[in-house]
Amino acid sequence: MAEGWGRILRRPTVECLFNVEVGRDVTVQELLDHHHAVVWAAGSSDDRKLGIGGEDLPGVVSAREFVAWYNGHPDFAHQTFDLSGKRAVIIGNGNVALDVARALAQSPTVYERTSMSNLALKALRASAIEEVQVIGRRGQAHAAYGTAELIALSRLEGVDLLADPQEVTVTDEELAAATADSESKPFERRRAVVDAASRREQSSMRRVLLRFRQTPVELLGIDAVKAIVLTDPAGTRETVETSLVIRSVGFRGRPAPDLPFDEAAGVIPNEAGRITDPNTGLPLPGLYCSGWIKRGSTGVIGTNRVDSEETVNSLLEDVREDRVPQPTGTPEQLIYIVRSRGLNVVDAAGWHRIDEAEKAGGQATGRDRLKFLSFERMVQEARDS
DSSP: OHHHHHHHHTSTTOOOOBTOOBTTTBOHHHHHHTSSOEEEEOOOOEEOOOOOBTTTSTTEEEHHHHHHHHTTOTTTTTOOOOOOSSEEEEEOOSHHHHHHHHHHHSOGGGGTTSSOOHHHHHHHHTOOOOEEEEEOSSOGGGOOOOHHHHHHHHTOTTEEEEEOTTTSOOOHHHHHHHTSSSOOHHHHHHHHHHHHHHHOOOOSSEEEEEEOSOEEEEEEESSSEEEEEEEOTTOOEEEEEOSEEEEOSOEEOOOOTTSOOBTTTTBOOEETTEEEOTTTOOEEEEEEEESHHHHOSOOOHHHHHHHHHHHHHHHHHHHHTTOSOOOSSOHHHHHHHHHTTTOOOBOHHHHHHHHHHHHHHHHTTTSSOOOOOSHHHHHHHHHOO
8 A cells, every 4th residue: 555655646746745634734625725626535434333232331442443553553553452351242244343353363473574563463462362253233145244354264373263053044035135146156155154164163272253143232341341242033132241342333434624514324415526515415616525435434445446436537527617616826825824834744755754664664673564653753754854
């Protein structure tokens, strides 16, 4: 990803103002006053909730927080998680849930040559977790994880992928829905992996247990989470002891400053990427959006590419039809205004210094890179020549 960004940032037509927050350091209107168009290309940076009792107990966290922690995001790098229990529970069965399960279940030595945060590595080395349960509300035919991710999980060294035979059954209706199109092979491959997991006996110290048709109804504990209560379609309740519950039930967008927002859908209202006025439904001239903030937290990289093309095509059409506003200032004037506000602005050259310093730190220890875990350290490195 960094290499791809590096090529883009070296283009002479690209100007970068990093470490500048829209809404705090500059307004959307100021951006529009100095450009023909503004594209809000953002993801879904908030989390969906389970909506059950006990969800606010310590030890109940989002997959977004957990992934950001072990990836060394400065906002989460110094967060702590209770890994002292023998069992962790993940609610959700998409690719992010499998990523988290893999990080918790396999030996941290696997990550010692990667860019995983040193703080996360230290915590995972001391982890007592031996079992990770991945809980899905519906049957395996409705699981959202990909084939490659599931197969990778089944091949972890020193980790058994298991499943309950009674929970992996597929009804005729589910099978028909899963194989309705011509691309039924992905489900059949995933089903073969899950069915094999249901026949496997544990032989390793650590295991990942795939569970289906289990609905969380309550989280128990006083000072911290101690257990989660599940029910199956027959209404049978089961209490599973755990000291860590990670919800991975999807993301939702966060309101963008100075832009309309659909609270119910968690997206910016738009038509083919043109941001629209929620009262009139008409496009707001010069304002566009792309990414999960445009359509919701669905799809992968390929989906995002198609999504981006749609937004760009709308923008280019509006330029051809003279539907974009004429700015009153120039981009160069905006850069001067932003820099005059005393901000620690990081430009493309500064970004490259951060990138090279992280990679150099990693090479010294045989790793891809050694990430800086604070924005202050990044700004310092960006300013060093």
